[in-house]
Amino acid sequence: MENINTALLLMVVGMVTVFCILLIVINLGKGLILLVNKYAPEEVAADKKGAQGPTPIPGNVLAVINAAVSVVTHGKGKVAKVEKVK
Template identity: 45%
Template structure:
């Protein structure tokens, strides 16, 4: 009977320890999230120009780019993707 009481006591102490540690993990995680959201700015998504709309690049700009690539590569070039590059400043 003494072994059973000791086993149950260890079981309860172990489960309470795990529960307390998990509560601490959740509390610290929520604290870090709150501090991060308060002091670090959220990234802003730049708005698209009205001339570009939802289609991406303006058709006249696309035609100029295609013509320039065609002239420079003598008809052998191909445009795969058009986009802005990140500035190194």
């Protein structure tokens, strides 16, 4: 019985230790993110296209996308907007 008590105590101490270390890692990660966002903000890239709008997507591609959404959602889904990702 003494071995079981020792094993349970060791398990609880180990789990509490891991939990505390994970909390420390999470808080340090959040702090690092805040520091980086404060002192090294993301650079804004200039738009190379200028005043040009997005290139239109061909009608046959839109038809395929609409058909795929209709099949997957059993006719309940609707395509509101299609954009090409850079």
